[in-house]
Amino acid sequence: MTVPIAIIGAGIAGLSAARTLYDAGYPIELFDKSHGSGGRMSSKRTDAGALDLGAQYFTARDRRFVKEVQRWQGEGWVAEWNPQLYNFQNGQLSLSPDEQTRWVGTPRMSSITRGLLGRLQAHFSCRITEVFRGEQHWHLQDAEGFTHGPFSQVIIATPAPQATALLAAAPKLAGAAAGVQMEPTWAIALAFDTALETPMEGCFVQDSPLDWLARNRSKPARDSQLDTWVLHATSAWSKQYLDLPKEAVIEQLHGAFAELLHDSMPAPVFTLAHRWLYARPAGSREWGALADADLGLYVCGDWCLSGRVEGAWLSGQEASRRLMEHLG
Numbered sequence: 001m002t003v004p005i006a007i008i009g010a011g012i013a014g015l016s017a018a019r020t021l022y023d024a025g026y027p028i029e030l031f032d033k034s035h036g037s038g039g040r041m042s043s044k045r046t047d048a049g050a051l052d053l054g055a056q057y058f059t060a061r062d063r064r065f066v067k068e069v070q071r072w073q074g075e076g077w078v079a080e081w082n083p084q085l086y087n088f089q090n091g092q093l094s095l096s097p098d099e100q101t102r103w104v105g106t107p108r109m110s111s112i113t114r115g116l117l118g119r120l121q122a123h124f125s126c127r128i129t130e131v132f133r134g135e136q137h138w139h140l141q142d143a144e145g146f147t148h149g150p151f152s153q154v155i156i157a158t159p160a161p162q163a164t165a166l167l168a169a170a171p172k173l174a175g176a177a178a179g180v181q182m183e184p185t186w187a188i189a190l191a192f193d194t195a196l197e198t199p200m201e202g203c204f205v206q207d208s209p210l211d212w213l214a215r216n217r218s219k220p221a222r223d224s225q226l227d228t229w230v231l232h233a234t235s236a237w238s239k240q241y242l243d244l245p246k247e248a249v250i251e252q253l254h255g256a257f258a259e260l261l262h263d264s265m266p267a268p269v270f271t272l273a274h275r276w277l278y279a280r281p282a283g284s285r286e287w288g289a290l291a292d293a294d295l296g297l298y299v300c301g302d303w304c305l306s307g308r309v310e311g312a313w314l315s316g317q318e319a320s321r322r323l324m325e326h327l328g
Helices: 012-023 063-075 110-117 160-166 171-178 235-240 246-261 309-327
Strands: 005-008 028-031 043-046 049-052 078-081 085-089 092-095 102-105 128-133 138-142 147-151 153-156 182-192 202-205 210-215 227-233 270-281 290-292 297-299
Touching: 005 012, 005 138, 005 147, 012 028, 012 110, 012 309, 028 147, 043 270, 049 227, 063 078, 063 110, 063 309, 102 110, 128 160, 138 153, 153 309, 160 171, 160 270, 171 290, 171 297, 182 235, 182 246, 210 246, 227 246, 235 270, 246 270, 290 309, 297 309
Parallel strands: 005 028, 005 153, 085 202, 153 297
Antiparallel strands: 043 049, 078 102, 085 092, 128 138, 138 147, 182 227, 182 270, 202 210, 210 227, 290 297
16 A cells, blocks of 8 residues: 655645646645635635635746646636736825736636645645654644554645744754744725725735735626725734734724725725735745655745745645655
8 A cells, every 4th residue: 555645735835746746646635724725825705705815816937837827727717817006105096007917716716726626635624733753654643633644755835834843853944944934914805885986906005004905806707796805914014913903903904095095985894804924935035845855754835935826836846846756
């Protein structure tokens, strides 16, 4: 019997590695602490429709990723998003068009990871707290005290702080992961009965608690009667108000949005706040992936590269490539 490979984390990096290994004939078991796949690419189903609270869109530059995104497009998982883009600086709103191709999942961001997951064996709502070595193989312990295994190799595809805690068996890798700072982001959604009077569909924001905002229904295949907006706060603001109650976060960011539109904004009929504790890495690395092939431990994630969706996918590719190279 072939001993399977464990992959901890079912975001883009973990699923990128999982699909490659599975397609090459390796048995895979995925573990994720959330209810489903996606990580920061997940969407939340709400009374105001499905909302992308994490990654808002992504770009593709590396030819390997471009090819993969074309495959996703062929599957109907993604489409191009061409928003009317603005920039807000020094209290002024100005049009900010560019040539960048922006992609979004359809009909929501989580369609991509759901598609990648396919029929892979996955354990959801299962938070792994320890990765330890038996006589021959790896075992995983979860927060409920259950042990999973044996596994021949383990790929850890979580944000750096979570990866650090799981790398006790590989101090060198743990040290590298521990050196990566990840920054938080408060995200809120506001839905209005009557559409706000603005042509804006996306906006990069400076000099404000806000960093970004998007009109959700301007994205392809979004279906909502309400005019729903997703707002992201800056890392600095999010760090400062990390433990602010959600109602207060909504109030403050709603106020910043009204200021930006110079508008007495109607009261939203729906609000939601979500705190991403590890939204993005501070700075970018060129590691691709971290590996101790002799131990059979590999680590991947957006923080091993550019911090973008593309970086996460490429990092997963690199981890699976190194693992297969080692197994020969």
